[in-house]
Amino acid sequence: MSYGFSVYFGLDNTKEENINLLKDAHKLGFTRIFTSLHIPEANYEVLKVEVREFFALAKEYNMDIISDISPNTFKFLDLENMDLKGLKNMGVKTIRIDFGYTEEEISIMSKNEHGIKIQLNASTITKEFFETLDEFSPNYENIDALHNFYPRVETGISEECMVRKNEILKERGIKVCAFVQSNNRKRSPMKDGLPTLEDHRNIDVKKASNHLFAIGNDCVFIGDSLPSKQELIDLSSLDKDCVExxxxxxxxxxxxxxxxxxxxxxxxxxxxxxxxxxxxxxxxxxxxxxxxxxxxxxxxxxxxxxxxxxxxxxxxxxxxxxxxxxxxxxxxxxxxxxxxxxxxxxxxxxxxxxxxx
The missing domain is CATH 2.40.100.10 (Cyclophilin-like)
Structure with a gap:
C-alpha cells in the first residue's frame, strides 16, 4: 500500500505517456493509481476513450485504481448512481468519496458485495462526521483515507492539521495516504504542484515522501501528471515504516x-x-x-x-x-x-x- 501515482485523462499527457507511466510504475512496485473523473479543464471526449483502455491494462497488472466519485461521475460513465458493480467491471477497486453523499450512503457503500473499497477525504473529516457515520455501523475494515492535494499556492494544509486528522482516522484503524508533487510535469491549469502539505510545495519527491512516512502516513501518491522515472525510483526506494x-x-x-x-x-x-x-x-x-x-x-x-x-x-x-x-x-x-x-x-x-x- 506504500506507493501510488496519479493519472489525469484528457489533460496534460498523451495516451502513450500515461500507458508508459503505468508500465514504469508497475515495474517499480507501485500498486495504486489515483485518478479523478471530474476535472473541469479535461477534454471529456478524449477522457472517455482513454479511460477504458488504461483501466484495462491496470486491471491486468492487478493495480488498485482509486477514482474520485460524485453523482456526476456515474452519470459521465453511463452508470446508475452508486452502481459499484459497474465501476468494478471497469477495473476500479477503490472509490474516493469527494462530495454528494451522506454518511448513511457512505456506510451502505462500505458494506458493498463487490469488493470495492471506500476512501474518505482525510483532509476534511471531523470528529462530528464520524459520530454521525458511526450511527449507521459502517464496515471500517473496508475504508481507508486519502488527503487532498492543493493546486493553488499557499492553500496546502499544515503538518499540525494533518497530524490532527490522522489521529482521528487511526482511532478507527483507518489507514491514511497523502500526496507529494512532481517537479517534472506539473498538472494543468495552475502548474504549481499538487502536494498535500504546503511545506512540500517545490520540494523533491523523496524528501517530501520521507517526511510523510515519518509522521505516520501509510501511503504516498505523486500528485502531478507525469513524474520522472527518477522520482518513481526515489519514492519506491523508501520504507514507509523507517525514517531515512x-x-x-x-x-x-x-x-x-x-x-x-x-x-x-x-x-x-x-x-x-x-x-x-x-x-x-x-x-x-x-x-x-x-x-x-x-x-x-x-x-x-x-x-x-x-x-x-x-x-x-x-x-x-x-x-x-x-x-x-x-x-x-x-x-x-x-x-x-x-x-x-x-x-x-x-x-x-x-x-x-x-x-x-
Missing part, C-alpha cells in the same frame, strides 16, 4: 560501516540525550570495535561504542545534545543538517535507517 536519515561517513572501519547499513528501532525507554538503537549490540556478533575518532560529539552525530565500553560495545546512538569526547565512543557519521528535523519523529519504537551520501 542522510549521513556523512566519518569512518572507513568495515564493522561500523556494516552496522550503519541496518535498520534499527528506537528503544522504548527513550534516553534524554540520544536516540538509542535497540538492535545494534546484538548485530555485532563476535566482532570487536577498536577505538578511533573519539572526538567531541555534536548534535546529530552517529556514535558506536568501542571495546572500552565493555558490554556496551556496539551501542549505536544518534546524539540529541553536544557531548564531550569519550575514549570509549567512536563518532562514525553525522546526520545532514537538512535532516535534523526528522530526528523528532524517531520516537519510542520508531524504525530508522541511514543513507550514506
Amino acid at each position: 536519515l542522510r549521513i556523512n561517513l566519518k569512518t572507513d572501519d568495515d564493522i561500523c560501516t556494516k552496522l550503519l547499513e541496518n535498520k534499527y528501532s528506537s528503544r522504548t525507554d527513550s534516553a534524554r540525550d540520544a536516540i538509542r538503537a535497540s538492535e545494534s549490540r546484538l548485530l555485532l556478533e563476535n566482532n570487536k570495535i577498536k577505538s578511533y575518532n573519539t572526538v567531541d560529539k555534536k548534535y546529530g552525530d552517529v556514535t558506536i561504542d568501542n571495546e572500552g565500553y565493555l558490554r556496551y560495545m556496539g551501542e549505536l546512538q544518534i546524539l540529541l545534545t553536544n557531548q564531550q569526547k569519550d575514549e570509549r565512543t567512536n563518532v562514525v557519521a553525522s546526520v545532514l543538517q537538512e535532516d535534523f528535523y526528522l530526528l523528532k519523529y524517531i520516537v519510542e519504537g520508531k524504525k530508522f535507517c541511514f543513507n550514506k551520501i
